[in-house]
Amino acid sequence: MIVLAAHGTRAPAGPLVIEALAARIRAEAGVSVRVAYADVRRPDVTTVLDSVRGHQAVVVPAFLASGYHVRTDIPAQIAASGHPDVVLADAFGPAPELIEAMRDRLEWAGYRSGDAVVLAAAGSSDPRALAEVRVAADALSMQLGTSVRVGYAATARPSVSDAVAYARGRGHRVAIASWLLAPGLFQRRLNDSGAEVVAEPLGVHPGVVDLVLRRYRHALGSLVAA
Missing domain, CATH: 3.40.50.1400 (Rossmann fold)
Structure with a gap:
């Protein structure tokens, strides 16, 4: 399963785009996708991981740069969940x-x-x-x-x-x-x-979907190998 971890925004259009991105990934990969937020909105990563115990989970940070949320908040939220079978994928970055x-x-x-x-x-x-x-x-x-x-x-x-x-x-x-x-x-x-x-934000562009799946598959490989 993929946990797509976004920043969060109070603007109503923001979560709609993240949910649409999750739906597109779900349709393309045939894998369960849950949305979590590192800040501002709920549920956070800890809450989502608590709800999927018993399933392997790959947390994919939907961030364009590896700042504080990616390096500190999301790992801390993963640790707080105590989920035994989870791996953190790389953030999006300038892929x-x-x-x-x-x-x-x-x-x-x-x-x-x-x-x-x-x-x-x-x-x-x-x-x-x-x-x-x-x-x-x-x-x-x-x-x-x-x-x-x-x-x-x-x-x-x-x-x-x-x-x-x-x-x-x-x-x-x-x-x-x-x-x-x-x-x-x-x-x-x-x-x-x-x-x-x-220009509009990157949103649900096919390239964004492709990158999430690439990050997921790479991280999943390390989880299975472990």
Whole structure:
């Protein structure tokens, strides 16, 4: 079974996207998928694992960077469950499937050659997580054949609005690539940044589904081997 562990948001659209992603994974893999949240919403990972004792479980963190929740909160919630047959998969990170998904979303939103591109991420106080965002921006830059600036919706700098203002000051139309998984407060900040083009979050893109299944199968292999 897969426990898909997302961040959580108070925006009603966010959980709908995570549940839709879980349903797509369930349909593609024929495996049970339960949703848990590391923060803000319930149930948390501990509660979900408590409810599936007797079943092997792979917890897949649906996070685009390995910040505090991935390195601390989710492992602590797993430990608190006392579940004897569980393994934690790698977080999403700047995987190739997600770079392709981000590019698709950007192009579907109306990006055209010559636009200045800002990759907008949530932000983190963890320098390792910020380094992963930079890797994603560099990978998108390679795909588009243009430079990609990074802006953050919270915590880190520069802000998305500052990154957009800088690009516009150089005389460009600005397109934002959303390095977010689901809609919520951070996506609203992207929409309010003044950019001419704002891509939707990665959401239930086939590349996201493929990545969850890849993370699951890799982690399941280590669980069976143990």
